[in-house]
Amino acid sequence: MALPAGTKDRGWAVKCTSRTRRKLIDRTMKAAAGVAVLIGIGVLAWVLSVVFVRGASALSWSFFTKLPAPPGAPGGGLGNAMLGTLLISAGATLLGVPAGIMAGVYLAEYGAGTRFGGFVNFMVNVMMGIPSIIAGLFIYALLVVSVGHFSGYAGAMALAFLMMPVVARTTADMMALVPDQLRESALALGAPRWRVIVQIVFRAARAGLLTGVLLAVARVSGETAPLLFTALNSPYWPRSLAGPTANLTVTIFNDAMSPYANWQRAAWGASLVITLGVLTISLLTRFILRRRA
Amino acid sequence: MSTIRASVHGAPASAGPMPKAAHTGAISVRHLNFYYGSHQVLFDNTLEIPGRSVTAIIGPSGCGKSTHIRVYNRIYEMYRGQRCTGEIFLDGENILGSSVDLIELRRRIGMIFQAPAPFPMSVFDNVAYGLRLHYQLPRSELVDRVEDALKGAALWDEVEAKLHHPGTALSGGQQQRLCIARALAVEPEVLLMDEPTSAVDPVGTAKIEELVQRLKERLTVVIVTHNMQQAARISDRTAFFFEGRIVETGETTALFTNPSKKQTEAYITGRFG
């Protein structure tokens, strides 16, 4: 090392401290990464434990079977809201999943490489990022205004709007993973294109398709904002989806904002029910994917 | 096409008789050109393939061998921007005509691909797939035909006990023979094989080669292979492709022992490719 005489010692010292400094920074940053992870997991545990502890005390048999009690009155339940949420989510699934799957089929099978296909593909990504409250507003302007009243159907449509791009995205991605040789083999046997897609490609990608559907269901069944001005809420049992329909999430919003202790307790119970439902679906999704991989 | 089916099986008079000689699976390719978009990959291919024989197509990779046979069953039409000009006659009928029924064409011309591609279903359903596609068969007959096809592909003894296991659970060589059985089940007149043994181990390859020898008793086999020994072992005739053109065609023994073109000789003696 050709350092000028006299500077050699100093140079060595500078190098030395900088090396310890670098190691110190390295350790600090690694520790920071650990702390960041602990924050993330800690918050998850905090939120979940609060929901479980406060929600569990609200649960009882009548919570699942009865109508809401008036402020201050004991007992009562949110049976109507649970049924309503199930109905609205089922309706949304019936609307959103076929539309999403067919759009995904277009992207993976017919539109790949075309300009329109590329455009739709891009729009699906953009549509996934549209805030859920905008979906509610859209269906309000489209349906509620023209029909003249809130309805469970409108709620289902708002949720279907949110489901469709999610299902389309996963369908397209999962179908793209199916090797072309499988398609060609079926075509070469004389199968028409649609049977190749339905009987071969769907079947080969079925775990992925199921995951996409479950993800979409999980995403929308906990949604509140799109239901605020579509399904609204109702204190009665849902007889059909033609009128305002009770549902868990809007009930949580209303009850939590109310000054009544028993309603707030009910809101915690409903929070637990919805969280359990959504987490179950999410974990199921992960299980299916892992078993596949 | 019910008439054809019936005549092949010596069926009763419900269907009109059809001259059997017309359906030997002879192929005649005339002036075939092929394009990927504006890029031409096949140039004026003309080739006669006699019925009930094995024809090997050899040549260096990228010379258009696979592209050539992918025109026979028009599988290339699945992809945008691929097109061809020229004529291909199967037993005297131009299969590139616009009135040709693709579904029936592909029943008559089966295809085996490079990598085995069993469908994600049971062994039985794999073989039954084409039958269910083309015919409404009573269950008992379906079962019979699946068994026949598996025997025809020399696979029956190995899978008899696991007909309802997934087709993907078989070994690579077995999977490829399953694909052959699947293709045979609908009784094609021609079987196209696109490097069928390139993903199969030597034992499996030997079984498939042996099978091809037996297949030509009843149908026409066109096999693309990068393996010259394989072409020499199993084919009656060989066509040598180079840069999208057919350089030389002839009896396999003649072509390998006494090639008439320099390029052919260079290729088979291993000087390129």
Add this chain to the structure above:
Amino acid sequence: MPFGRSKRASMGLPLSKTGVRRGDALFHGAAVAAAALVPVLMAGLFVELAYGSRLSLEKFGFGFLVSAAWNPVTGNYGAASSIYGSLVSTAMALIIAIPLSLFIALFLVELAPPRLARPVSGAIELLAAIPSIIYGMWGLFVLAPFLADHVEPALQAAFGHIPVIRALFAGPPMGIGMLPAGLILALMVLPFTTALMRDVLQLVPPVLKEAAAGMGSTTWEVFRKVMIPYGRRGLIGAGFLGLSRAIGETMAVTFVIGNSHSISASLLASGNTIASTLANEFTEASDPLYLSALIELGLVLLVMTFLFQVAGHLWLSRLGRKTGGGQ
């Protein structure tokens, strides 16, 4: 038994070919229709919301965007406070979430053994599965009292004497306002940005990392000097998508932001966002102008998220074409 030429009477009935062709056309048509529905719905969003807000558009024009008025009694509406709140809460969320996700991504990609990375990754993703309203409940009943009792007084004690910064923490510590809104948004954005950043950083070629490490770089230096620059484009894209997700988030914010139409420098003061105003006031809006003004708020939010989404995806798709390219 060669090729099963059994003595069978028939091959059964050949299936109809016209039916097959019709099936193909129908299926193809259905796929095209479903695909076309996507741009149609997107266009429908703009058309419907613009039509629904025509009263307000006519009356207030562009002034709507800059007016801070919000008075249902006099019928005077402006979006300024909602836009301000949306931007401030989103900015706070990103300032917290982006470094946090970057560190978590560092942990997942470089530090944790695969056996640990997988469950940690799963737990972080689970944060995204929790519905917005649950964060709202937790924020209102747990986080807000916690902030009011412990965090906000401490912040005031720490910064209360520093001029300018003092203004950020002025007012009584209520636990409700911009601070909890930003914190909760950060938590909700965190799983998305983390997943995206993790994926981007996993694309860094091992050769590059090894080369840097081989020259004596520490893990942090490899991360800071090689991996972040290499994945810069993807990391910025992740931030963009996180931003557009935060800006439209509704329920959790509505629970904790206080919902007042006011613009305050203090993070402890209550405010509102576009989404929270909609959630809070829409069903109470009785007269047509009020409703129209709310729908116009929605239109503003739609335009903002649409632009962010388009920009983010364009940015990322250029990334894809450049094969993970950094420079």
